[in-house]
Amino acid sequence: MKHVVIVGGGFAGLYATRHLRGVDDVEITLLDQHNYHLFQPLLYQVATAALNPSDIAVPIRAIVRKQRNVSVLLGAATAVDVEKKLVIMEDGQLAYDYLVLATGATHSYFGHAEWERDAPGLKTIDDALEIRRRVLVAFEAAERETDPIRQKAWLTFVVIGAGPTGVELAGALSEIARQTMLRDFRRINPSSARVILIEGKERVLPVYPPDLSESAMKQLRGLGVEVLVNAQVTNISDRAVTIGSDIIETHTVLWGAGVQASPLAKSLGVPLDRAGRVIVEPALTIPGHPEVFVLGDLAAVAQSDGSFVPGVAPAAIQEGMHTALNLERAVGGQPLRPFRYRDKGSLATIGRAAGVADFGKLHLSGFIAWFAWLAIHIFFLIGFRNRFLVMTQWAWAYVTYQRGARLITGGVRPLLKE
């Protein structure tokens, strides 16, 4: 009996676990610092009050309940001792025969850690609730403010980084202002709110083909988002975002720019790339330790054309499934197989009936891209109950323009005091 420790219950770790179902020779311990698996592609929907946390997060225990070779532990890994084959936790340690590390990534502020306070990123449920709180409080503060200049600052929302998350957030914010909130206030006109999307590169969605970036830009502008490209943010405070000599007065800044691999990678003592990701071997193991697998956003996986596997959910899922297969082979004494990423296309949503899709030769925009995105995301959500509830809520939101989860939780005062 071999003990497999899997650290991280995201897509990579969870799919590795599930695909070891029925393998008798292994005992699995799945360790995560949260008690839930998060369907991260829909997290921005929680941040923008369209969905509830529990619509996109499922208790890990509930998912693997019937898989008798798995124990789930709630706890945070702080380091790995690859020589002694130990995972070190804050309050204990776990010995392993095989290790699967899939702790993902967090935000990177490019050396400006002090920006985090005023420009939160979106990686966890708590991040999403904090963003929701700030956005909703901003409208409330604007309604209470009598000075027009200050009011304008409350009604200015800045999203930094025009990757898929930034684009989704900007589109959803503009919809909230222009449609959801439209008749809710008496003093302010929410549709006068500015939503500004800032990108350092020359186009939005820079990893997509240029024609789709172009289309995304048009759709964003159609939704009322102001898009600034080739714009380098030089400062962020609780009152303004600075781009060189331009100052945008705002109290609500969201960060969708950089990611940095989980710091656990460093303790492995193997080469990392610039983003802190572990440069893995073809079978997703680390140099010198074929019993240690690194997957998902924590891994830099080179492809035959010299590029790297992108940090997206389908890649993490494929890596998880592949690693389950390799673990079964390793336990059975067979050689590991190299991983190959199968790119099935990319989808990004921009807002109601707006999106882009890149399926290789087939490029889609607008309603059809949005609808494909919707169908695929509902399909991959874990749990029938969630699929049904999310579908219901989206249908409701589509018909009524309302967002069901517009609650300010976690306190109001810190932000209302200017």
Add this chain to the structure above:
Amino acid sequence: MKHVVIVGGGFAGLYATRHLRGVDDVEITLLDQHNYHLFQPLLYQVATAALNPSDIAVPIRAIVRKQRNVSVLLGAATAVDVEKKLVIMEDGQLAYDYLVLATGATHSYFGHAEWERDAPGLKTIDDALEIRRRVLVAFEAAERETDPIRQKAWLTFVVIGAGPTGVELAGALSEIARQTMLRDFRRINPSSARVILIEGKERVLPVYPPDLSESAMKQLRGLGVEVLVNAQVTNISDRAVTIGSDIIETHTVLWGAGVQASPLAKSLGVPLDRAGRVIVEPALTIPGHPEVFVLGDLAAVAQSDGSFVPGVAPAAIQEGMHTALNLERAVGGQPLRPFRYRDKGSLATIGRAAGVADFGKLHLSGFIAWFAWLAIHIFFLIGFRNRFLVMTQWAWAYVTYQRGARLITGGVRPLLKE
């Protein structure tokens, strides 16, 4: 045009506001420290992971959107100056012609404010999420604990106070342990968890008729809850609850015992009762100030038989509607009408298919009481979307024994460190 300030968007304040719809001679400002109206009777369902916050809370702005004589403000009132007719807020003030105070009640620890940290009560969404966090973390901590005595302490849950909230919480906790969590863990047996309900008086649900208390007690025991009556808690810490010479080792204590009216009452300068409630005149106004109305849990309303109107949702709703009528009369120069409470019966739920109902001569127990409770609560929920979603989630939970919102948010570590 008269300016009516309504403080508090609970049942009393909201129903007062809504029933002033179409009254042309008034302008209403509805002030609340939260941006949502909370359907408080279902709050324990959020605390026990069955429902989401947004299922039972609706943005106040969305509710009164179409009522053009209402402005909603987010903010906390700190005092009232009845002479100058001003509501004082943390960051401003509001002048009124008529004032409706309906800021409700908070927990009372009977002079033991230090117990609050270890025995949180249930009044707000944030309270409910904190209780949910503690309950779910306790099971996780038990699973990680190897010492059997400590494990037992993590699996002991104490609810203090056997009024409706305490009974509901205890019943739901027992269900979580015995059904929802049943096969989720590998080391602990969740159904070995103890749920202890402590009541200082001689029976549970002391405001109900004795035969229903008796029935509730039996139903609680049928669900596996240990009930202690005539038990006076003498100390609460993060490790134990003390009742005289008995010590119950536990890390999870919930408070359902006392309530205390909102401190705003004191600033009125009128007589208060022992619970800090304003002793109001027959028309719910305060002595000497017929332009100041006090409603809901903030008011002590004497009835003709010498008893007081109970602090329940139907009473608050009736008071809100009555006050709207009186405000319209006052503005029109007509005399105020005294308030009379119409008791339509009481319902308490205990758990799955368990409950009691007191409709005067008709006393119901078990499934039929539970079903009546369910139907009435869904009917009174604000918003069709919520009614539909809550019904769906209850049906799902009833069939599967699962609770959809089992997420630990707001951090894990503070509690895991023993």
